[in-house]
Amino acid sequence: MDYYGLLNLAADLGYGLLESGAEIYRVEESIQRLLHAYGIPRADPFVIPNCIIVSFRTPQGQTLTQVRRMPSHGTDVDLIERYNDLCRRLCREIPSLEEAQSRLKDIGQTRRCYSFPVLMAAYFAVAAAFCLLFGGLFRDALCAGIGGLATGLALTALTLLHANLFFKSMLCSALSAFLALALTHLGLGSHSQLIIIGSMMALVPGLSFTNAIRDVMAGDMVAGITKIADALLTGISVALGTGFALGLARVLWGV
Amino acid sequence: MELIQTYLLPVLFAFASSAAFAVIYNVRGQGILVCATGGALGWLVYLLSAPLLQSDIAQMFAAAVAISVYAEVMARIRKFPVTGYQMVAILPLVPGGGIYYTMEHAINGEIDAFLASFLHTLGLAGAIAVGVLLVSSSVRMYQSFHLSRRGNRP
8 A cells, every 4th residue: 555645645635624714623533534444543633723744654664744834724615515525435435545636636626616796796795784784774784785895805806915814804894994984974874883893794703713712622722722813813903904994084084 | 563673684684694604605505595594593593582581692602502503403414514504604693793892992992891892792702602612512422422332432
């Protein structure tokens, strides 16, 4: 058996899962199961949000280890599902390493994404629906939707420019809050607070905070604490961005 | 009419926002419907438990538990990882308002109000996390109990 090939397969699978935003325990478990199915009784994957280490001992007594560095990434539920499905299949069918590797590559290459207009419509809808949910009028929802759309556009542009996460959320929240205040000033919106809350919901790190607490409770302390720090910093940068817009509006229009 | 105002409309909006979030997180096909229904269910539980619990932290906890149970059931039925659906369905509960008001108090220099709303927001987020955790830990315990009874300890 080609144990180097197996090590590559396991590390690539883990990389794919983590890159699409899977939880830490899922990545570790998947790697372990895969290696177990291919005849490694004991493997030690160690995963934190930006690093994967896979190590195991071959039956000949050789220790093989691979380290993969993970850049910052988003969440793609569709990819998580497909990688997870592939992992189950590989564990059940145990195909040859070449075939497994090519199936894995296949998933990465045939990534299904929503088209740009659909994505922007989703950003619009998120902000508008939240504004209504918190008690805004329909005009407010329209303003929030515009803010959400601006957030989506800015996020896409800044991601293309490789801006870091905190700068991204600060800039986007400042932009959407400023738009909300400007539209209220022009008379289109009436409750600027609700508009701002609605349009910043797509940026708020509530989700990563919940996931972080979960990791801590599951015993993945390093991963959990890293994610809590990340969530807190993102939250602070959203607040800073919004605060900047509020201050600017006060200077401009005295509201 | 009042029923529509207080229950139906918010649930509808929660449904819409979850569906839109599902698109942003690249959920496909029927999964969108599953996520959106989860979001609507969570908000419904949040609203319905108000007279009973009378504290929004406890209500948030109840809603998080309801969504997690729903997500676990749907994951079993559709044979997909549970988290994707759960994450998206929980998003409408995230205390965005709390974060905003905390920030506003901080800018205005109202230290007391700032601290109060900060701790309250933290409490809300914690309630969601604990609710999610309670269900997922219970499910894991149940699964390992089953495995050990069948004699093949993991």
